Amino acid sequence: MRRMLLAALLAGSLAFGSACGAGANSSGDSPNEDLTVIGMSQVGAESDWRVANSESMKAVFTEENGYRLLFDDARQKQENQITAIRRFIQQQVDYIVLMPISESGWDSVLQEAKEAGIPVILVDRMADVEDESLYAAHIGSDFLREGRLAVSWMEDAFREAEDPVRIIHIQGTPGSTAQLGRTAALEEGIAARENWELLARLDGDFTQAKTYEVMTEYLSSPSGRGDIDVVYCENDNIAFGALQALEEQGYPCGRGGVSIITFDATRGALTECLRGKISLAVECNPLLGPLVEEAVRAMEAGRTPEKHRYVEEQAFTGEDLTEALIEGREY
């Protein structure tokens, strides 16, 4: 029934332009009503990680695999995500997959999805909703654990330090699960060690351009002229922006210089790690498409998917890496 209505919507004037992939199938025929329809609201394309995550979803939710994917890129705005979800509800899709930009602000729209009988799968980040039944499953990373891996590396690296360990912390999108978890781990680390000193906390919004701008501004200011031991970057694109700004301002990075810590471990960051410019890359696995499909298949078969599913992740230093290993990775 739901798929029938979607077919009518897609064929008729109610189909919306921004739901990429909507409309007749690629051959121009009318939509195939046997396909399972997935409405997906992605945060944007702010990072290399995000691009790999979208590709992983698109590779799985294909017509050959029995799906019609309505993919919406919210361009890093929560209001665009909410609009997309309401559109998916109107189109009566079979499932909504949501990568929430930040944790708060989802109760009403997810309640609307629930009332329409559409299961919602949260991917990557969490939504902080009062009623857990507003989502069927959450699949993503344990961001607090990722942060603790980084803090434990810092602990080893600066175990012998008697002088203050001077840290700059560059955060991702405020209120996102990735930012909250990675920040909480660093805060725990700083609170537990007397000689760890937070010099500055900057907002890099998970992008290279913004980080380069805020870091250059900070390093050029009177307070930014002192020694720096660690720059804790909440994703790879932040690390790229920070590295560029640090080097331009004359700070050597790597062994004997500033230790850059990053999260994601995309190929670009691992390459910098192998070159010695980045000291630690903590993995954040974007290849979540197959796990999301497993949850959909479970529900199609009348089973209840696992409520929270976290992916396995590890941390890399230069010693763990080779060019072949980096080449062999999928992102």
Ligand code: AHR
């Ligand atoms: O939520 C995952 C984070 O979001 C990744 O670390 C980052 O690169 C992305 O933009």
